[in-house]
Amino acid sequence: MVGLKVPQPERAFIAGIPVEVRRTRRRRTRIGLAFDPAGIVLVEAPLDATRREVRALILEHQRWLRHRLEKVTDSAALTACVRYAAGEVMHYLGRAYELTVEPGAAARVRLESRRPDAGDQLTLFDVPAVRGRLRVSLPPAAERTPLALDPRIRGLVIDWYRGRAEDVFGRVLADWCPRLPWVRGPAVEWRHRYMRSQWGSCSRRGRISLNTHLVKAPVRLIEYVALHELCHLKHYDHGRGFYGLMARHMPDWEVRRRELDQYLPVLLQE
Secondary structure (H helix, E strand, O other): OOOOOOOOOEEEEEOOEEEEEEEEOOOOOOOEEEEEOOOEEEEEEEOOOOHHHHHHHHHHOHHHHHHHHHHHHHHHHHHOOOOOOOOOEEEEOOEEEEEEEEEOOOOEEEEEEOOOOOOOOOOOOOOOOOOEEEEEEEOOOOOOOOHHHOOHHHHHHHHHHHHHHHHHHHHHHHHHHHHOOOOOOOOOOEEEEOOOOOOEEEOOOOOEEEEHHHHHOOHHHHHHHHHHHHHOOOOOOOOHHHHHHHHHHOOOHHHHHHHHHHHHHHHOOO
C-alpha cells in the first residue's frame, strides 16, 4: 500500500509569530506545538489538519506562545556561552556548583556539597551563591590542551547528569505512581533524554519521557513535570478533566509551573 506523501514544511507568520508547520503520518488527534531555539513555533499537524485549524490554534494561544518564545530565545543566547571549562557554574537539584578540574589516574565526576544557606535558590535574574563543587578528574591527554579547557570535560559532565537523572527521576516516579489510582502497577514505562522544546511527554501507548535537563531543577519542579505526564495516562488532552487531576493531587501546580519557567535559561545549558 502506498502511503500519502508528506508535504514539505511550510513557514509563515501568523499574528506576527514565526511558524513552521510539519505534517506527520503518526497517529495523532491533535495539533502539537513546540519551540525552536531560533525563535520559531514548530507545529506538528496530522496530514488532514487544515491551514485554518492551524491558524486558529496559533491565534488562540498567541499570548502564551509569545511569552514562551521570549524564554526560548533568551535561553539559546545563554546556552551558547557554556564552555564546560573550570570555574563555570553547574546546577543540580536546584543548587549551584563550581566546576573544577584536576589531574587524576582515571576520568570521573563527583559532587562535593556544602550546607546551603536559606534562600539559596536559582532565579532567572540572579547568580546563586555557589554551595559546592562538581569535581572532574582527568588523566593526561595526548594533546597539549590546558586541563581546564579539556574537551573531554563536556562528555563526562553530560554523562554524569544522565546517571543522576536516571536515579532521581526513577525515585520521583516510584514515589508518585502508588498515589495515583489510574496508574496500573507500581511503576510505568519511562525514559529520559535531552530535549530542547519540552520538559516531558506521554505517548499514546503510555510511555513517559522526561527531559534530562530537569535534574538541574529542585525536586518539587521535577515532581510537577512527572505528575503532569502521569495525568496524561488518564487524560491525554489538556481538558478540564486533566487540570482537575492536577489540582487534586498537586494544588500548587500552577506556582510550580511558573517557577519552572524562571529556570528555563539555566536548565537548558548544554
